[in-house]
Every structure is written in C-alpha cells, then in structure tokens.
Amino acid sequence: MIDASLPELRAFVMVAQQRSFRRAADLAGVSRSSLSHALRALERRLGTRLLHRTTRSVALTEAGDRLLAQLAPTLRDIDDMLGAVSDEGTAVSGSLRINANEGGARWLLRNAVPAFLQQYPRVSLELLTDGKLIDIVAEGYDAGVRLLEAVPQDMVAVSLGGDTRFVAVAAPGYVLKHGSPGHPQDLQQHRCIRQRLPSGKAYHWEFARGEEEFAINVPGGLTLDNNTLMVEAAISGLGVAFVPEPYALAALNEQRLVMLLADWSPPSPGLCLYYSRNRQTPSALRAFIEVIRLSDEISNSAPS
Numbered sequence: 001m002i003d004a005s006l007p008e009l010r011a012f013v014m015v016a017q018q019r020s021f022r023r024a025a026d027l028a029g030v031s032r033s034s035l036s037h038a039l040r041a042l043e044r045r046l047g048t049r050l051l052h053r054t055t056r057s058v059a060l061t062e063a064g065d066r067l068l069a070q071l072a073p074t075l076r077d078i079d080d081m082l083g084a085v086s087d088e089g090t091a092v093s094g095s096l097r098i099n100a101n102e103g104g105a106r107w108l109l110r111n112a113v114p115a116f117l118q119q120y121p122r123v124s125l126e127l128l129t130d131g132k133l134i135d136i137v138a139e140g141y142d143a144g145v146r147l148l149e150a151v152p153q154d155m156v157a158v159s160l161g162g163d164t165r166f167v168a169v170a171a172p173g174y175v176l177k178h179g180s181p182g183h184p185q186d187l188q189q190h191r192c193i194r195q196r197l198p199s200g201k202a203y204h205w206e207f208a209r210g211e212e213e214f215a216i217n218v219p220g221g222l223t224l225d226n227n228t229l230m231v232e233a234a235i236s237g238l239g240v241a242f243v244p245e246p247y248a249l250a251a252l253n254e255q256r257l258v259m260l261l262a263d264w265s266p267p268s269p270g271l272c273l274y275y276s277r278n279r280q281t282p283s284a285l286r287a288f289i290e291v292i293r294l295s296d297e298i299s300n301s302a303p304s
Helices: 006-018 021-028 032-046 062-087 102-111 113-119 172-178 184-189 227-235 245-253 283-301
Strands: 051-053 058-060 094-100 123-129 143-147 155-159 166-170 193-195 205-209 212-216 222-224 241-244 258-260 271-276
Touching: 006 021, 006 032, 006 051, 006 058, 006 062, 021 032, 058 062, 094 102, 094 283, 102 113, 102 123, 102 143, 102 227, 102 271, 102 283, 113 123, 113 283, 123 283, 155 283, 166 172, 166 205, 166 227, 166 245, 172 258, 184 205, 184 212, 193 227, 193 241, 222 227, 227 241, 227 245, 241 245, 245 258, 271 283
Parallel strands: 094 123, 094 143, 193 222
Antiparallel strands: 051 058, 143 271, 155 271, 166 241, 166 258, 205 212
C-alpha cells in the first residue's frame, strides 16, 4: 500500500491544475519550496515522475495526467463531504471556482457577484474565463457558465439572464454603401466579420424564420475570436458582424450600428450556470445559486 499523504495529493492537484508552482503557491498561501518538497515526496512514494519541470513551465507526464483525471474529482468530493458535515450552524465559507465564457462572466459581475460577496464575505470566489468547453469536474471547478445548448446532459443547469439571440449588425455607413441584406443568403455578397471558435472551426451563422433555417459559412477577409472586438470592427465599418445581442445593444441604441435581418433572429435559451448532479453541492455554490436566481427574478421583473 502506498502511504501518500493528503497534503501531498492536494499539492500535486493544485500545481497540475495551475501548471505553475508560483501560481499554485500564491493560491494556497504557501511557499513554492514547500510545494516542491511535497511533490518530490509524492513522486518518491509512487516511484514515478508526475511533472516535467523547467525554469519557466510545468507539464504533466502521462502518469501525472492519469492521476490528475482521477484524483481531482475525488479530492473535491472529500471537500464536499467535509463541508456538508460542518455546514449546519456555521456561516458559509470556503472557496468557489467557476469557469465561464466572457458573456457569462460579465453577467455575473454585473448582476450577482457584488451581492454575493457582500452577503458572504468568508467565501473566496474565483471566476475564470475560458472560451473552450472543458470538463469542469476534472479541472477542479465547482460550476461553469455557458449557453444552455452547450451544457452536458448529466449536469444541472440554472438559467441566468433569460433568452438571448444572435444578431447581424453593421455600421450605418456600411449599409449606405453596400445595402441591407433582405435574406440570409444575401450575406454571400457582403463583407462579413467571421468568427473563429475555440475549437478552431469557423462559426457558421445560424438564422431561422418559421420553418426555414440556414447555417451559412459567410465570406469575409477578417476573422476574430472575440465578440467585443467583432462589435468594434463592425462599428469601424469593416463589415457585418454576428454577435449575441447584449454585446451590440449599446452601439445599437447609440445608432453606431444598425440591426440587419431582425426577423431572421429569433430568441433562444441563453446562458446558464451548470454543475454536476453526481456530487454533493458545496454550501458556497448553493448560496451563489440563490443569489443568481434572485438577481434573475429582479432583472426579469424590471420594466423595459
């Protein structure tokens, strides 16, 4: 039997997830040398190398990758069980790690985070943005934020922000010069600001009206991977952009952009926070969900 200590295992998971001794040490509030000693002790006990170390980077070995995939969820479950035992009669505390896309992080920062931090000052909230879809359990997150359509079926989803829609927008000067498309297929004759997804694929613009649906691989000489930059490019007259409506709303209200093909852009289920249904839900996450639900009710009941 290998007698690995819990602090050694925690040290490995933290360094492996952060890919950095410095960041892991800062996060844990310990010295880099203590983490390094713990990792070397664990490797000696296991008789195998878990990390490739250089002066600038840390990378997982094949054995380290396998151990992280199994160990990270197990440690989270242990923390959840211990937290459940101590929850009753105590204030909500601990850490809460959430992985979100940019739009989800913006919504949370505007609508939920201020009230949550004020109400639960003993909770340390870590909100990280990542365009890629990841396994939140394996990567050590308590929850994620994505469009509902991208959430795995084995997760619990909590809606935030209501329905949304993607809209085609362009600067008034561009429309004056190039005209306004009357049908999604007309975009083939326009300069479009294309989007590259985190997976590396080009995003096909999706339109629907009644029973008709189109997914168009639009032409264009400019490709970006950020909705905010796409809006800025459209405002500059570089072409037609296709973005979630909240990103373009201020520019539309200020008439720096005009909406195109509005009747081809129906609303669809928007963002949601999601978490594993197969794990004990930490008290900090339960509290955060309640704040989100209250914020969502307030924003949905507010007069437009």
